[in-house]
Amino acid sequence: MLDAQTDAATEKTLEIQGITKSFGAVHALSDISFTVNRGEWIAIMGPSGSGKTTMINIIGCMDRPTSGAVILDGEDVSSLSAEELTVIRRDKIGLVFQQFHLVPYLTAVENVMVAQYYHSLVDENEALQALDRVGLLERARHLPRQLSGGEQQRVCVARALINSPKLILADEPTGNLDESNGKIVMDLFRQLHAEGSTIVVVTHDPDVAACAEKTIVLEYGRLARITDNPPQTGKVEQAGETAQTTLDKQA
Amino acid sequence: MPPKTLKTKNKTFLFRMLAMSLVRRRSRMAVALVGIAIGATVLLGMVSISYDIPRQMSLEFRSYGANMVFVSAAGAQVALADAEQARKLLPAEQLVGMTPFRYLNIRHNRVPYTAVGTDFAAVQKTSPYWQVSGEWPKGPNEVLAGADAAEYARLKPGMELAIDGVNSKGSRFRGKIRVSGVVKTGGKEDGFFFMALPDMEKLTGESGVADVIELSLSAAEADLKQLAGAVHETVPSLEARLVRRVTQSEAAVLGKLKMLVTLVTGIVLVLTMICVATTMMTVVMERRYEIGLKKALGAGSRAIAREFLAEGLVLGLAGGLLGGVCGLLFAQLISVEVFARTVSLRLNFIPVTVLVSALVTMTACFWPVRRAMRVDPAVVLRGE
Structure with a gap:
């Protein structure tokens, strides 16, 4: 029993093994390697042109590396076809975007149901529960244009969570939000992390990166350093019971 | 699943x-x-x-005149009884009109003219383009004078004229006709006198025949050909011909x-x-x-x-x-x-x-x- 718990704790959700990505003569990424364990929250930082976008495309299964391996949930996805990558994205990744990208003619709950529709089966009650989880049950029947930026981003988070993905991949999740809404969204990420979600956040904001356990810094397409961030107050307390309850609910 | x-x-x-x-x-x-x-x-x-x-x-094309004619297969005159028999072969809803024409040489003041015996009611259906000044003939011996003939003979609606001639058996006939109107078609009709067929029969003492029967049928060329064939087959004395300039231009x-x-x-x-x-x-x-x-x-x-x-x-x-x-x-x-x-x-x-x-x-x-x-x-x- 003890061994099983230890295995689960060290289970690798994502392994990046010496990947490079070239566009003709331009090397966007060179020999990058790192690991994201299950339940871990890491941030990827770097200035413009450092290869962040290429990195997120590869982690999000929207692009393939020129060489090296990307192991997601034990499966090497680095040489899969576009259609196979679509299946991996659908089953294993929850995406949160800087510009929210909600379908403009669908309500908040319908936007969450879109992810269910492409994943497996739609369940409106489950979608409403996901909105409740991000504190938006009251706004479930509103169209995106009737929601504030922060609310739209929370719908985006609910949509990312709805299929219980192995990895939540967030691209500048607070990039288009003011400070107060940014804080609400980051609190939501803290809560998800406490509940056991594995999160990768790509950001240029040091405050957002500081919320993660580790920060991976890219410079000129190379891995400059990996730093461990000091634990934040209140983070540990939120884990435990809440996480277990939510996982039970999802199961 | x-x-x-x-x-x-x-x-x-x-x-x-x-x-x-x-x-x-x-x-x-x-x-x-x-x-x-x-x-x-x-x-x-x-x-x-x-x-x-x-x-x-x-x-629309029916206003341009007949598109089929019956003539005698033997080159003689057409018996009106045969034409009536042939009429039964034609679809009633397609038959706009059927008009007999019988040509007769007459003289007025020793000048020869052509008189045509016809059915005025039918003419108005088969040849709606005829322009008549004056009136269409109603009473006995009333005629329509063709525009050229009227001009030559200096005739006007209401005038009477004496005519004479010889019938097919060589017997001479004489009579008086009254011009009720002048017809202008722009064609050969302008040189003729048109009278009711019964009046002509009475004048000549010969009845039941015409030289040609003109028909106006609301049908396409192919259908007309088929009908013409059927007419000749059933009434062998008749030959049905299409008026090609009409049917072909229509097609x-x-x-x-x-x-x-x-x-x-x-x-x-x-x-x-x-x-x-x-x-x-x-x-x-x-x-x-x-x-x-x-x-x-x-x-x-x-x-x-x-x-x-x-x-x-x-x-x-x-x-x-x-x-x-x-x-x-x-x-x-x-x-x-x-x-x-x-x-x-x-x-x-x-x-x-x-x-x-x-x-x-x-x-x-x-x-x-x-x-x-x-x-x-x-x-x-x-x-x-």
Whole structure:
């Protein structure tokens, strides 16, 4: 029993093994390697042109590396076809975007149901529960244009969570939000992390990166350093019971 | 394998997405819908007119005179009894008129003229282009003088003149006729005197024959040929001939008109396709991020194609239905304006129009859908 718990704790959700990505003569990424364990929250930082976008495309299964391996949930996805990558994205990744990208003619709950529709089966009650989880049950029947930026981003988070993905991949999740809404969204990420979600956040904001356990810094397409961030107050307390309850609910 | 009810839930959600896409983006969809509806309107209008053109033009051509004549197969005169027997072979609804003409040489003041015995009521049907000044003959011995003959003999409506001549048996006859009107056709008729056939029979003492019977039939050349054959077969003494200058020009005009309508219909279909394809292409470009998002969420290319084709299908069906109804009105309008007659409304054309419209729209969606399928899901990241 003890061994099983230890295995689960060290289970690798994502392994990046010496990947490079070239566009003709331009090397966007060179020999990058790192690991994201299950339940871990890491941030990827770097200035413009450092290869962040290429990195997120590869982690999000929207692009393939020129060489090296990307192991997601034990499966090497680095040489899969576009259609196979679509299946991996659908089953294993929850995406949160800087510009929210909600379908403009669908309500908040319908936007969450879109992810269910492409994943497996739609369940409106489950979608409403996901909105409740991000504190938006009251706004479930509103169209995106009737929601504030922060609310739209929370719908985006609910949509990312709805299929219980192995990895939540967030691209500048607070990039288009003011400070107060940014804080609400980051609190939501803290809560998800406490509940056991594995999160990768790509950001240029040091405050957002500081919320993660580790920060991976890219410079000129190379891995400059990996730093461990000091634990934040209140983070540990939120884990435990809440996480277990939510996982039970999802199961 | 998910249970059937859950699968149905997914289908219901697809319809919900489709409905919301059409309803909440109605201004954009309206542009596409109007394009398709206009195409369908012109299509149905043109097809209706094209279908009705033979009927309309046939009636129109009947005002240009006879298109068939009965003459004696032996080169003699035609017995009116034989002509009556042949009349029974002709479809009553197609027979506009049948007019006997009997030619007779007469003299007035020692000047020879040609008198023609006929049926004035029938002439007005088979030759509606005759222009008569004065009145059509009503009483006994009243005649129409051809314009040239009247001018030569200095005759006016109301004047009487003495005539004489010799019948086919060599017996001389004399009589008096009264000019009730002067006829002008621009043809050989302008040199003749026209009298009622019974008056001529009385004058000459010979009855029951005519030299030629002119017929006006509302039928196409091929049908006329068939009828002519049937007449000769049943009444061998008669030979039915087509008036080629009328039937052939009718066929030629009809053929050209039909070709023109077909061409216009084809062009309209192509234009509709281009209009729909352009609109759908714009829709795809506008919804690049939405398509990218759906792909990022795990939608396969087929699922994206299915959604766009379903939208195209709904637009095609709705536009086809709208255009079908408008098309009937359009056809009516054109027919009244051009032919001064109403077109027969064929409601069964509407489902065909809806079907063609849906097919054209789906075909037009082909290229935009292919483009949508190729949208890179990475567009949703960092607004690329």
